[in-house]
Structures are given as C-alpha cells and as structure tokens.
Amino acid sequence: MAKTDYDLVIIGAGPAGLTAGIYAARARMNVLLLEKAVPGGQILVTDWIENYPGFPEGISGFDLAEKMKTQAEELGLRIETLEVHSLNLSEELKEIVLKDKSITTKSLIIASGASPRTLGIGEDKFIGKGVSFCATCDAPFFKEKTLVAIGGGDTAVQEAIYLTKFAQKVYLVHRRDELRAAKILQERAFANDKIELVWDSIPTGIEGFFGVESVKIKNVKTNEEKTLKADGCFIWVGILPNTSFLNDAVETDEFGFIRSGANMQTSVPGVYAVGDVRNTPLRQIVTAVGDAAIAAVSAEHFIENA
Amino acid sequence: MTQNIIEIDDDSFEDKVLKSNKPVMVDFWAPWCGPCKAIAPTVDALEKEYGDKMTFVKVNVDENPIAPSKFGVQAIPTLIFFKNGEIADQITGMVAKEKLEETIQGIV
Numbered sequence: 109m110a111k112t113d114y115d116l117v118i119i120g121a122g123p124a125g126l127t128a129g130i131y132a133a134r135a136r137m138n139v140l141l142l143e144k145a146v147p148g149g150q151i152l153v154t155d156w157i158e159n160y161p162g163f164p165e166g167i168s169g170f171d172l173a174e175k176m177k178t179q180a181e182e183l184g185l186r187i188e189t190l191e192v193h194s195l196n197l198s199e200e201l202k203e204i205v206l207k208d209k210s211i212t213t214k215s216l217i218i219a220s221g222a223s224p225r226t227l228g229i230g231e232d233k234f235i236g237k238g239v240s241f242c243a244t245c246d247a248p249f250f251k252e253k254t255l256v257a258i259g260g261g262d263t264a265v266q267e268a269i270y271l272t273k274f275a276q277k278v279y280l281v282h283r284r285d286e287l288r289a290a291k292i293l294q295e296r297a298f299a300n301d302k303i304e305l306v307w308d309s310i311p312t313g314i315e316g317f318f319g320v321e322s323v324k325i326k327n328v329k330t331n332e333e334k335t336l337k338a339d340g341c342f343i344w345v346g347i348l349p350n351t352s353f354l355n356d357a358v359e360t361d362e363f364g365f366i367r368s369g370a371n372m373q374t375s376v377p378g379v380y381a382v383g384d385v386r387n388t389p390l391r392q393i394v395t396a397v398g399d400a401a402i403a404a405v406s407a408e409h410f411i412e413n414a
Numbered sequence: 415m416t417q418n419i420i421e422i423d424d425d426s427f428e429d430k431v432l433k434s435n436k437p438v439m440v441d442f443w444a445p446w447c448g449p450c451k452a453i454a455p456t457v458d459a460l461e462k463e464y465g466d467k468m469t470f471v472k473v474n475v476d477e478n479p480i481a482p483s484k485f486g487v488q489a490i491p492t493l494i495f496f497k498n499g500e501i502a503d504q505i506t507g508m509v510a511k512e513k514l515e516e517t518i519q520g521i522v
Contacts, residue, residue: 144510146452152508153449170448189456189511207512236489236506245447245507246489248476318486340488 110201114140114213116407117204119192120350122149124383124396125219126176126185131404133183137411140211141180142204144191148173149221150347150384151393154263155244155270159290160393169244172393192220195357199377200414214414215378215407218358218366219400222347222384222391227258229313231343238320238340243267247274250340256281256323258311259344265289265297267344272302279336281306281325306336314341349385361387372403378410418461419454422471424480432499434469437521441472442482442492449508450491456511457493460518467522468495495521 116132118125121143132139151157154169163172181187195216196203202216224241226232231239240246247270255275257268260282266289268280280297285307287294297303306325312333313324323341326333349364359367359375365388366381368374374381382399384391419441422430431438441457443450461470475482475490485494485501495503495517502521505514 144512145508146449146456148448148452152452168448170451173448173452189459191510191512236492236504237486238488240489242449242489242507245449245491248444248446249488319488 110212110214112201112212112214114138114211115411116140116215116217116404117142117202117211117213118217118219119204119353120149120219120221120383120385121147121177121187122219122221122383122396123151123173123176123393124221124400125149125217126180127397127400128217128219128382128404129180129185129187130176130183131401132407133180133185135404135408137408139185140213141185141187142190142192142206143187144189146189147177147187150223153242153244155267157393192353194353194355197357197376197379202376202379214411216380217372217400217403217407218354218374218379218381218385219383219396220350220353220385222349224343225346225348227311227343227345229311231314231341234314234316234320234341237318238316239314240340240342241344243270243342246340246342247271250275252276253339254337255279256311256325256336256338256341257344258282258341259346260284260287260289261344261346262289262293264344265293267342268303269293269296269300271342272300275340276302278303279306279323279338280304281309281311281323281336283310283328284308309334311341347384347391351385363387370402371406372399373406378407378414380406418458418465418470420469420471422473424478427473427478427481430469430471431496434496434499436467436469437495437497437502438469438471439518440481440494440496441470442475442487442490442494443472444474444476444490446476447490453491453508456514459511460514463515464518464522468518497521
C-alpha cells in the first residue's frame with residue numbers, strides 16, 4: 109500500500125465521527141478527524157435527548173457532545189478545524205483537498221452529517237430575524253410571543269414542545285393529517301395547551317418588515333389560504349446531506365445520501381459513510397454511533413488486508 | 415468557554431464597540447445556548463490570530479437586552495462585525511471557521 113499521511117481520516121465531528129475516532133484511537137491507528145466548524149454536529153442544537161441509553165433523566169445535546177468529544181480526545185484523537193473542499197479517491201490512496209494543502213490517507217470515513225432543509229419560500233432573509241432552525245438557541249427571544257413551527261417529525265414535535273416554555277402560543281403546521289413523531293412526543297404535544305395543530309397545511313410565505321410578522325399557509329386539501337400572525341417561525345422539515353465536497357467521488361442515492369452497505373463501505377473500497385450522511389432507514393444518535401463503530405473496524409481490517 | 419474575550423454590557427457598548435477605532439466583532443451569546451458555548455473556542459482562536467487588527471468582545475443577551483434588540487438580534491450565536499460604528503457584516507449560527515476568517519479578512 110502507498111505511503112500516506114494517515115491510516116484513517118474522518119470527516120465530521122458529530123456523534124458518528126467522534127465515535128469512529130474513539131474506536132480508531134483505541135486501535136492505535138494513525139487517525140485525524142477534520143471538522144469545519146465545531147465538534148458536536150446537529151446534537152448541539154438539540155435541547156434535550158432522552159432516547160440515548162445511559163442517561164435515564166435525559167441529557168442536553170451540548171453536554172452529550174462535550175462528553176463524546178472529551179472521551180475521544182482523552183483517548184488521543186486529534187481533531188483539526190479544517191473544511192474539506194474535495195476528494196480524490198482510489199482503492200490505494202485517498203487524497204483530501206483542504207484550503208491550503210492536501211492530505212493523503214489509506215482509509216476514509218465520511219461522517220459529514222446533514223443540515224436542516226429549508227422551505228424556499230423566502231425565509232432566507234429572515235434567518236436570525238425570526239426564522240430559526242434551533243429552538244434551544246432562539247426560543248428565549250420569544251417570551252410570551254406567538255410562534256409558528258413547521259414539520260411533523262420527531263424534531264419538529266420535540267422542539268415545538270420546547271418552544272412552549274417561552275412562547276404563549278405555538279402553531280404546529282404539518283402537511284399531513286397525522287404526525288410522524290414518536291408516540292410519546294405526540295402525546296405530549298396533544299396535551300400541551302399552548303400548541304395548536306394546523307393539519308394538512310404547508311407554508312407558502314413569510315412576511316414582515318424588520319422581522320417575521322406573519323406566516324402564510326395553505327391547506328393542501330381545500331386550497332384555502334390563511335395568514336397566521338406570528339413573531340417567529342421555526343422550521344423542521346427534514347434534512348439534506350452535507351456532501352458539497354463529494355463531487356460524485358462515491359455513489360449516492362437519488363436524494364444525495366451516500367450509499368454504504370452492511371460494513372459501511374461506499375462504492376470505493378476503504379471509504380466508508382456513517383451517520384446522517386448515509387442512506388439509512390433511521391437517523392438517530394444511536395444508529396450513527398453504531399455505524400461508526402462498524403466503519404472504524406472495517407477500516408482497520410481494510411488496511412491490514414491491503 | 416471563551417477565556418480571552420472581554421465581556422461587555424449595554425452600558426459600555428457604545429464606548430467599546432461603536433466608538434472603537436479598530437473594527438470590533440461582537441459575539442452575542444447566552445449561557446443556555448449550547449452552540450454559543452461550542453463556538454467559543456473558535457472565537458478564541460480567531461482572537462489569537464486577528465486580535466491585533468480587530469477587537470473581540472462578547473455580550474450576554476440575558477443580562478443585556480438593549481444592545482441585542484437595538485441590532486435586531488433574535489437568534490444566537492450571532493456575530494456582528496462593526497467598523498467605524500456601523501455594521502460591516504453579520505453571521506448567525508454555527509459556521510465554518512474558514513468562513514469567519516474570510517469575513518474578518520474582508521473587514522480588517
């Protein structure tokens with residue numbers, strides 16, 4: 109095998125990337141983890157996590173991220189704040205192109221995660237001015253205000269409930285007539301006096317002068333349009349994979365998520381994809397860390413057998 | 415947590431930020447905001463690198479409601495870059511360190 113800077117490079121320091129780092133560090137691999145912003149990933153914006161085993165009272169996303177990062181670093185994992193610009197991949201050698209240099213590695217784990225999907229209804233100009241994707245960051249700015257939350261999955265329902273700690277009213281707007289969220293979250297939402305479900309409806313526009321003043325919605329069954337007066341709009345309508353650096357270096361599915369198999373290997377031998385960026389039926393912290401453990405061990409085997 | 419960044423308040427905002435001769439980056443944060451705590455080491459690193467050309471300060475929005483509301487801050491972390499007393503740029507949320515560096519280089 110060609111001489112390289114590293115045995116393994118991991119892209120992304122969310123739960124998946126940090127777990128891969130923990131396994132690789134314990135295997136004494138020559139490993140580097142690259143993170144473009146800050147370690148933690150999407151759990152940093154999750155107010156409370158209660159489906160990750162070992163924390164019977166639940167744990168804040170920030171605290172869990174800190175614990176994972178500390179654990180990885182104490183085992184000797186090196187984390188660098190660098191953004192990956194592109195990849196040149198072959199079975200023998202993987203080149204990772206950064207801003208000012210390139211590094212080479214024998215194996216690569218892509219754990220770049222995903223970002224919240226936007227609506228494309230002109231919400232961009234209101235980001236930071238009433239439009240938000242992070243309840244734990246921004247909910248306290250809306251004490252006694254009225255908010256619109258959009259979505260019907262776990263994130264939308266969990267975070268809408270969190271919003272009611274501050275807001276006096278939260279419209280939860282969902283395009284279907286039932287929620288996808290876990291039943292326990294649905295029960296809490298239905299029991300919450302401050303949450304008003306708006307079924308079968310999609311947002312069509314956001315209006316306001318300096319900040320958000322109202323959200324326009326349309327009922328998809330009756331086509332009836334309505335304006336909800338609101339001071340803020342929180343959007344949780346799914347995610348898009350973070351793959352801008354990928355440029356078809358590995359195969360993706362029709363939604364852009366990276367295809368990886370049972371041992372997490374992608375279309376390129378020695379390149380693995382784990383966590384939210386992977387085409388997987390479930391995107392949770394527990395599945396991400398499971399993926400990562402498998403990938404790290406697969407990478408170790410790949411190098412040994414090459 | 416941020417170690418070297420000066421904490422300022424509503425009372426000192428005008429003196430420390432608007433009347434500063436150097437460009438100033440203001441990090442609006444709060445103790446309950448996980449992402450704010452998460453970006454603190456990045457802001458620290460930027461201060462080390464660009465501290466001679468730009469002043470770095472932070473404002474706790476819980477204790478200081480006036481400055482954030484004056485500049486329409488409704489989300490944190492928000493970083494506002496001031497030059498000659500006016501807003502030169504504004505970044506909300508967790509962004510790549512490279513993006514922050516580009517922004518700073520464009521201002522100083």
